Structure formats: C-alpha cells, structure tokens
Amino acid sequence: MSHLDLQGLQKSFGANRVVRDFSLSIDKGEFVSLLGPSGCGKTTVLRMVAGFETPDTGAIRLEGRDLIPLRTNARNVGMVFQAYALFPNLTVAQNVGFGLKVAGVPRQETAERVAEMLDLIGLPVGDFGSRYPFQLSGGQQQRVALARALAPRPRVLLLDEPLSALDAKVRVRLRSEIRTIQRHLGITTIFVTHDQEEALSISDRVVVMNAGILEQAGTPFEVYNHPATAFVASFVGTLTPFEARVLESETGLVDVSGRRLRLGRRLPRAAGEALTLALRPEALRLGRPEDEAIQLSGVAREVEFMGSIIRIRAEVGGTPFVLDTFNRPDAPPPAPGEAVDISFSPRDVIVVGA
Amino acid sequence: MTRIAAWTIFLLGCIYFALPLWGMTEFSLRMRRGEYSFDAYASILSNPEFQRTFLFSVTMALVTIVVGVLLVVPTAFWVRLKMPELRPFVEFVTLLPLVIPAIVVVFGYIRLYNTGSWLPLTGTAMGTNALLAMGYVMLALPYMYRAVDTGLRAVDVPTLTEAAQSLGAGWITILGRVILPNVLTAVLSGAFLTFAIVIGEFTMAAILNRPAFGPFMQRLGQDRAYEPTALAVIAFVITWACMGLISLVARTQKHTRAAGR
Amino acid sequence: MALTTEATRTAVSPPRLTTRLPLRWLGLLPFLLFATLFLLLPTLYIVVGAFRDGRGGWTIQNVLDLATPSIRSAYWLSIRISFWSALLGCLIGFLMAASVVLWGVPKRLRNPLLTFSGVASNFAGVPLAFAFIATLGPAGLLTLYLRTEFGINLRAYGWNLLSAWGLIVTYLFFQIPLMILIITPALDGLRREWREAAEVLGASGFQYWRMVALPILFPSILGTMALLFANAFGAVATAIALTGPSLNIAPILLYAQIRGDVLGNPHLGYALALGMIVITAAANAIYIVLRARAERWMR
Numbered sequence: 001m002s003h004l005d006l007q008g009l010q011k012s013f014g015a016n017r018v019v020r021d022f023s024l025s026i027d028k029g030e031f032v033s034l035l036g037p038s039g040c041g042k043t044t045v046l047r048m049v050a051g052f053e054t055p056d057t058g059a060i061r062l063e064g065r066d067l068i069p070l071r072t073n074a075r076n077v078g079m080v081f082q083a084y085a086l087f088p089n090l091t092v093a094q095n096v097g098f099g100l101k102v103a104g105v106p107r108q109e110t111a112e113r114v115a116e117m118l119d120l121i122g123l124p125v126g127d128f129g130s131r132y133p134f135q136l137s138g139g140q141q142q143r144v145a146l147a148r149a150l151a152p153r154p155r156v157l158l159l160d161e162p163l164s165a166l167d168a169k170v171r172v173r174l175r176s177e178i179r180t181i182q183r184h185l186g187i188t189t190i191f192v193t194h195d196q197e198e199a200l201s202i203s204d205r206v207v208v209m210n211a212g213i214l215e216q217a218g219t220p221f222e223v224y225n226h227p228a229t230a231f232v233a234s235f236v237g238t239l240t241p242f243e244a245r246v247l248e249s250e251t252g253l254v255d256v257s258g259r260r261l262r263l264g265r266r267l268p269r270a271a272g273e274a275l276t277l278a279l280r281p282e283a284l285r286l287g288r289p290e291d292e293a294i295q296l297s298g299v300a301r302e303v304e305f306m307g308s309i310i311r312i313r314a315e316v317g318g319t320p321f322v323l324d325t326f327n328r329p330d331a332p333p334p335a336p337g338e339a340v341d342i343s344f345s346p347r348d349v350i351v352v353g354a
Numbered sequence: 355m356t357r358i359a360a361w362t363i364f365l366l367g368c369i370y371f372a373l374p375l376w377g378m379t380e381f382s383l384r385m386r387r388g389e390y391s392f393d394a395y396a397s398i399l400s401n402p403e404f405q406r407t408f409l410f411s412v413t414m415a416l417v418t419i420v421v422g423v424l425l426v427v428p429t430a431f432w433v434r435l436k437m438p439e440l441r442p443f444v445e446f447v448t449l450l451p452l453v454i455p456a457i458v459v460v461f462g463y464i465r466l467y468n469t470g471s472w473l474p475l476t477g478t479a480m481g482t483n484a485l486l487a488m489g490y491v492m493l494a495l496p497y498m499y500r501a502v503d504t505g506l507r508a509v510d511v512p513t514l515t516e517a518a519q520s521l522g523a524g525w526i527t528i529l530g531r532v533i534l535p536n537v538l539t540a541v542l543s544g545a546f547l548t549f550a551i552v553i554g555e556f557t558m559a560a561i562l563n564r565p566a567f568g569p570f571m572q573r574l575g576q577d578r579a580y581e582p583t584a585l586a587v588i589a590f591v592i593t594w595a596c597m598g599l600i601s602l603v604a605r606t607q608k609h610t611r612a613a614g615r
Numbered sequence: 616m617a618l619t620t621e622a623t624r625t626a627v628s629p630p631r632l633t634t635r636l637p638l639r640w641l642g643l644l645p646f647l648l649f650a651t652l653f654l655l656l657p658t659l660y661i662v663v664g665a666f667r668d669g670r671g672g673w674t675i676q677n678v679l680d681l682a683t684p685s686i687r688s689a690y691w692l693s694i695r696i697s698f699w700s701a702l703l704g705c706l707i708g709f710l711m712a713a714s715v716v717l718w719g720v721p722k723r724l725r726n727p728l729l730t731f732s733g734v735a736s737n738f739a740g741v742p743l744a745f746a747f748i749a750t751l752g753p754a755g756l757l758t759l760y761l762r763t764e765f766g767i768n769l770r771a772y773g774w775n776l777l778s779a780w781g782l783i784v785t786y787l788f789f790q791i792p793l794m795i796l797i798i799t800p801a802l803d804g805l806r807r808e809w810r811e812a813a814e815v816l817g818a819s820g821f822q823y824w825r826m827v828a829l830p831i832l833f834p835s836i837l838g839t840m841a842l843l844f845a846n847a848f849g850a851v852a853t854a855i856a857l858t859g860p861s862l863n864i865a866p867i868l869l870y871a872q873i874r875g876d877v878l879g880n881p882h883l884g885y886a887l888a889l890g891m892i893v894i895t896a897a898a899n900a901i902y903i904v905l906r907a908r909a910e911r912w913m914r
Binding site: 356357359360361363364367370371373374375376377378380381382425428429432433436437440444447450451452453454455456457458459460461462463464465466488489491492495547550551554555556557560561568571572575576579582583585586589590593594596597598600601 | 639642643645646649650652653654655656657658659660661664707710711713714715718719720724730731733734735737738740741742743744745746747748749750751754755756757787788791842845848849851852855856859866869870873874884885888891892895896899
C-alpha cells in the first residue's frame with residue numbers, strides 16, 4: 001500500500017481551475033518531484049497536502065488516513081519554503097526547536113534533538129545555535145529551515161522550491177545534501193520545482209505538470225527518454241522536434257519531408273497519420289555517419305562552449321537542430337557559418353507520445 | 355470568528371471617528387433655530403478678524419514653506435553628496451523638534467530674543483513675525499527633512515551631480531534644475547504637510563502674541579457657540595485637502611516614473 | 616548597499632579631508648546656524664535657566680521645587696493622561712490596522728483607512744477640541760441625543776469632557792490614526808510564510824501570535840507607544856481649547872507660567888520646562904532603542 005495517496009484532486013480559484021483531476025501514489029521513503037512551469041498547479045498540490053488549501057474534490061490519504069478534515073497543525077508534515085521563512089526573532093536553535101516546543105516536548109529532549117538536527121545539516125549547535133537568521137547566509141538559512149522541518153519527525157516532507165532563492169553553486173551542493181539527508185532518514189518527500197535539471201538529478205520519480213494536469217509520472221530516465229506528451233518532451237531537456245508521416249506502422253517506416261526513415265520499431269499511429277518525432281542534442285553527432293546512421297548536411301549557426309560539452313545550433317534545410325558534442329582539445333568545434341555534417345542513429349529518435 | 359471580531363473592532367473604530375465629525379458638522383448648521391443653515395459659516399466668513407488672522411496664517415505658512423525648502427533641500431543635498439558621515443547627526447537634529455515640546459522652544463525664544471537681548475526680535479511686529487516663521491520652520495523640520503531625504507535617496511545624487519558638472523553646470527543650476535525637479539514630489543508633500551500644521555497652530559502664535567488663526571479660533575471658542583464648530587469644519591476640510599494633495603502628488607509621480615521606465 | 620558605498624567613499628577621501636574641510640562645512644552652515652539659533656540655543660537657555668537663581672548663581676533648588684504638590688500633581692496628571700491615551704491609542708490602532716491587514720476586513724478599505732489616518736493624525740489642536748465639545752460636551756449633540764431619546768444621562772455616569780478622561784478620549788482622535796500609520800507597514804512586514812511555517816510545525820493561531828508575531832511586532836508597538844506618549848505630553852492647544860485653564864496638567868501650567876508667571880518664580884518655570892523635556896526625551900529614547908531592536912531582525 002502506498003504511503004501518501006492523492007486521489008482526484010481538483011482546485012479552482014474563482015474561474016481559474018488550477019488543479020484538475022490530479023492523482024498520485026507515493027511510496028514510503030520515496031522522493032517525488034513535481035515539475036512544471038510556474039502556474040501549473042504544482043505548488044497548489046503541495047499546499048493542499050500541507051493543509052493551506054482545501055481541495056474542491058478528491059482525497060488525500062497518509063498511511064491510509066484521510067488528511068482533509070485535519071487542520072494544518074494536526075497533520076504532522078514538514079515543510080520548507082522558497083524564501084526560508086525562518087522566524088527572525090528566534091535563534092537558530094529556537095527555530096529548529098519550535099515544532100518540539102509547541103508539541104510540549106521536554107526541554108532536555110528538545111535540546112538533544114536540536115543538536116542532532118543541526119549536526120545533520122552541518123551547522124553544529126555550538127557555533128550556530130545562538131545565531132539569529134539574519135546572521136546566516138541564504139544557504140545556511142535554508143539548511144536551518146530543513147532542520148526545523150525535520151525536527152518534529154514529520155511523516156512527509158514538503159519542499160516548495162527550496163533552492164530557487166540561492167545562487168547556482170550553493171543550489172547544486174544543497175540539493176545533493178537534501179537528497180543524502182532524505183535517504184538517511186528515509187522520509188517520504190515531495191519536492192516542487194520548475195527546474196528540470198534539479199528534478200531529474202535528485203528524484204526517484206518525476207511528475208511533470210502543465211496547466212493543472214499531470215502530464216507524466218515516471219523515473220527521471222523514463223521521463224527524459226520516453227516523454228509521454230509533446231509538452232513533456234519540450235519541457236524536460238532540450239529537444240529538436242520534427243513532423244513525420246507514418247508509411248508503415250509495423251516496421252516503423254516514416255516520411256520526413258521527402259526522406260524515408262526506418263525507425264525499426266512499431267509505431268503508435270496507423271499508416272498515413274502524422275507523427276511528432278524528436279532528437280536530443282546528445283543523440284546527434286558531428287561528422288561521418290556510422291553504418292546504420294542517417295546523415296544530414298547543414299550549417300552551424302551558433303556555437304556555445306560550455307566546458308565539457310559544446311552545444312552547436314545548426315540549421316538543416318530550414319529546420320534548427322541542437323547538437324551536443326564532448327569537448328576534445330584536439331578537435332576544435334566548427335565556427336558559426338561553417339558547413340557541418342550531422343548524423344544520428346534511428347534508434348535514438350524519440351517518438352513523442354509512445 | 356476572527357472575522358466577526360475584526361469587523362466589530364473596525365466598525366466601532368469608525369463610529370468613534372465619525373461621531374465628532376458628524377457632531378461638529380451638524381452643530382455648525384444649527385445656528386438658526388429649527389432649521390439647517392449656513393449662518394455660522396456666513397458669520398465667520400464676514401468676520402473681519404477671521405479674514406485678517408486667516409490671511410496672516412496663510413502668509414505665515416507660505417513663508418515657512420519657502421524658508422523651509424531653501425533650508426532643507428540644499429542641506430539634505432549637501433549631506434548626501436559631501437558629508438555622508440554627518441547624516442546621523444543632521445537627522446538627529448531634525449528629529450529634535452519631535453522630542454522638545456514646542457511650548458518649551460517658544461519659551462526659550464521669548465527669553466532669548468526679548469527687547470533687552472543681543473537680538474531683540476520680539477521688539478517689533480516684523481521681528482516677532484520672523485521669529486514665529488522660524489519657529490514654524492523648526493516645527494516642520496522633521497517632516498520636511500524626512501520627505502526630501504527620502505526623495506533624494508531615490509535618485510543617485512553623486513552621479514547626477516557629476517553628470518551635471520561635466521556638462522558645465524554650477525551649484526545653483528545643479529540644485530535648481532537637476533536636484534529640485536527630482537525631489538519635487540517630496541518637497542510638495544512636505545510643503546502641504548507644513549501648511550496643514552502651520553495654518554491652525556496655536557501655542558507658538560499665542561505665546562508670541564501674533565494675530566494668527568489658531569489663537570483666533572481659541573478666543574472665538576470662549577464666547578461663541580456655533581461659529582467655532584464651523585471653524586472646526588473649515589479646518590478639517592483644509593487638513594483633508596492638504597493630505598489629498600499629498601497623495602495626489604505621490605500618485606502622479608508614480609505614474610510618470612512608471613511611464614519613464 | 617548604500618552604507619557600503621558611503622563607507623568606501625569616506626574611506627577613500629581622508630588625504631583630502633583636511634584641506635577641504637572648511638569648504639565642505641560651509642555648505643552646512645545655514646542649517647547649523649538655523650538649528651543653533653532657533654532650536655538648540657533656546658532649549659539650552661531654558662535648561663541652563665533651570666539651574667540658576669534670581670541673582671545669577673547656580674542652584675538645584677528650582678528642580679527640587681518641582682516636588683511641590685501642585686507641580687507634582689500637574690506632572691503626574693499629565694503622565695497619566697499621556698500614558699492612557701498612548702496605551703489605548705496603541706491598542707485600538709493596532710486592532711484596527713490588524714483587522715484590515717490580517718483579519719479579513721476587505722483590503723479595499725485599506726487605502727481609505729490610511730488616507731483618513733493621515734488626515735486625522737494631523738487634525739489636532741483647537742478645531743479638534745471644538746469637534747468634541749460639539750459632540751460630547753455638556754451641550755454636545757450626542758450628550759443631548761442620548762438624554763432626550765434614551766434617557767441616558769452621561770453626566771450621571773461620571774462622564775465629563777472637560778476632565779482628564781475627556782482629554783484622553785479627545786487625544787485618541789489623533790493617537791489612534793498615528794498608530795495605524797506606523798503599525799500598518801510593520802503588519803505588512805509579517806510574512807505569510809511565518810504563519811504557515813508555524814502552523815505546519817504544529818502551532819495553533821494563539822501560539823503563533825505569542826511566539827512569533829507579537830515578539831516581532833513588540834518593539835514597534837512599544838516604540839510607537841513611547842512616541843504617542845511624547846505626542847500627548849507636549850500637546851497644549853487641544854487641552855487649552857477643551858478645558859481652558861481648569862485642568863492642572865504640565866503643559867497648561869507652563870503656558871500659564873509663560874503668560875503670567877503664576878508660579879511667582881521665572882526660574883521655577885524653566886525647571887518646569889526642563890522636566891517636560893526630560894520626560895519626552897526619555898520616551899523618545901525608548902522609541903529609538905526599540906526601533907533599532909525591531910530593525911535588527913529585519914536586515
């Protein structure tokens with residue numbers, strides 16, 4: 001049985017339907033990301049679990065028990081907010097101990113738990129316990145917020161874009177720390193973000209949302225490599241989509257603006273129907289093709305040197321292609337305007353919606 | 355629950371504020387027996403003393419505003435540009451009038467500047483008027499300085515000044531044509547607030563014995579029944595007008611700023 | 616940000632400071648002259664005068680004489696009036712501001728409330744007294760209305776506008792709005808996430824207010840109260856127009872002393888004024904200290 005069960009959630013603000021028929025089952029200890037553009041309803045789902053919003057219809061069950069009749073302060077969930085939301089009048093130790101204090105936990109026990117939590121996030125109580133939030137950096141504040149959320153041993157941890165107010169380096173480091181701590185405690189976690197890289201890198205499962213609808217739920221590998229909808233394909237990762245017409249459904253023969261392409265797998269559409277195909281930048285290669293690869297000739301338009309990877313935006317017969325190639329010191333990238341050969345294997349073509 | 359309590363508190367507060375306003379308005383219209391009339395207002399407006407004292411206080415307010423602007427704008431500008439380390443000190447001085455009761459300061463005036471002193475300002479009517487005007491500038495100082503300083507914070511004074519200097523502008527030009535227009539809203543807010551404070555001011559004018567509007571109102575209150583309430587209504591309308599002008603000015607500035615971006 | 620740039624600018628300039636000092640001070644001269652002549656010197660004159668005797672010697676007798684029953688009771692009444700009008704002004708102003716900012720009275724009413732507060736906080740002095748005399752005075756409209764329509768005789772319940780409590784009720788007309796103007800930004804500063812964070816950690820609404828919201832607001836509230844106290848303590852015009860010389864409070868006593876030396880000793884008058892400065896200064900010192908504390912958390 002699943003640990004946290006969301007069933008048929010609907011929520012409207014006025015005429016605006018923010019969440020539509022949203023269902024999701026989360027296992028104990030699972031780390032699930034809700035990913036989508038701003039306004040897609042991901043934060044509203046989180047706030048319904050926390051109890052800040054009441055769903056119009058649907059059910060939220062935690063360990064089989066209905067959460068909806070419970071007020072926020074009786075749900076025993078932990079939450080970390082985007083803008084830290086530490087209490088400015090309390091010290092770090094008092095912030096972390098807040099949940100225990102309101103629960104009436106004895107002083108000694110609270111102090112021990114606070115020290116344990118602060119150790120866990122790498123801000124030892126001796127050095128940081130008596131500081132006020134304004135004396136901490138953004139990254140430190142967010143760690144304290146995490147410790148505060150975890151201290152009362154919540155059954156679910158809710159993270160509402162906890163990293164988006166931080167700068168890039170801190171963000172990357174803190175996200176792996178969050179993941180480590182989450183694994184260590186084995187706590188069921190929902191993580192809301194609009195950053196696909198973030199979602200893909202730390203989740204057990206990614207749930208892509210758009211306009212209040214769940215578009216796809218799956219492992220990062222599934223979502224990235226087998227996007228269920230055109231939206232997922234375009235939102236997760238960089239992609240070059242192109243239209244094709246099915247010639248033979250069984251053998252996967254398609255027509256792409258006059259060229260025949262054998263994908264070598266069964267297609268979800270019948271012959272004569274239109275189909276959207278797509279290629280990831282890493283599926284495209286520069287230069288001469290291998291045996292079964294398909295070759296295209298184009299012109300490089302922009303070349304972005306990104307360190308280990310070089311991203312080339314090329315144009316092939318009017319269609320823009322994005323191509324990633326590993327940096328190699330002995331092979332300088334083409335200059336903008338230079339003719340380039342591009343090849344790809346039919347196996348790497350993504351059939352959107354398959 | 356909270357909502358009902360909140361509404362109750364809010365409405366009770368509104369009643370408290372509405373009652374005296376209703377009371378004075380209603381009372382001011384009751385001079386003629388048995389019917390509403392503007393007799394009290396007519397009586398006031400035709401009172402030559404009203405005209406004289408009101409004109410006196412309006413003049414005082416305008417003089418105060420001019421002197422205040424000439425004093426505060428260059429000072430605030432100079433402090434921001436050249437002596438930022440002195441800002442806490444200057445700010446402290448400008449806030450002193452909120453700490454020292456006006457009656458104490460004016461008490462000092464009449465002793466310090468009496469006929470036998472080194473600067474016998476109270477010896478002549480004009481001298482006393484000047485002293486009163488200075489007293490009003492002092493009263494308005496906290497509001498005026500704060501408004502202008504806040505206005506200056508919004509513009510980058512050193513850069514603007516350097517830009518003007520590089521184009522060959524002198525100090526007067528910089529102040530009058532670069533800084534003043536940029537803090538005009540702030541100056542106008544300060545000016546209207548000063549007007550509202552000065553027009554009905556009582557303590558200083560009474561102690562310096564000047565024929566101002568405030569002491570006139572107080573005297574009238576001792577021997578008339580209806581006219582004072584008419585005066586209160588007029589005073590309230592003037593205060594309201596000044597505050598309305600302040601928010602109007604603030605709004606127009608927001609619009610021009612937004613349009614400029 | 617501004618602080619650091621200013622700091623660097625001063626840090627860079629010291630070599631030129633000594634040579635350019637006179638010219639830089641020249642720009643501040645008009646202000647310094649004005650402040651000295653019309654603010655500092657007159658105040659100093661009073662302060663010094665409080666410690667002189669009639670023959671030009673130094674003494675603390677004047678200050679000691681403030682302890683005479685009539686003066687002491689005047690101060691005491693002033694302090695009580697100022698305290699109660701400040702306390703009630705804070706309480707009611709806080710509740711009214713909070714009802715709009717936090718407790719569900721429509722946000723549409725917010726701007727009208729603030730605009731009205733701007734007007735009412737400046738509607739003090741003589742006209743305010745007239746408004747209250749017309750409403751709650753012995754022949755005021757509300758007084759008469761309650762008596763004729765409901766048979767309620769306010770006087771019988773101990774109500775008298777020309778008394779200390781009458782003065783307090785009148786002062787509230789500018790004290791409450793001043794509190795609303797000052798506390799509304801502070802209430803806006805209470806972030807929604809604080810409340811939500813407290814709730815999700817298991818706190819009740821009451822616990823949130825006791826452990827988070829009130830401690831955050833407390834310095835602002837207490838500081839504003841000190842400001843309101845000084846505001847009421849120095850108010851002369853309203854008191855004189857309302858009660859005439861009948862009420863024995865410090866500012867009225869000083870007013871009478873200035874106009875006619877009712878104490879029979881000019882230097883005792885200075886001491887009376889000095890006492891007022893000390894009290895308002897103490898109130899303002901509290902305000903400044905608490906303000907700084909309130910802002911410490913908010914950086």
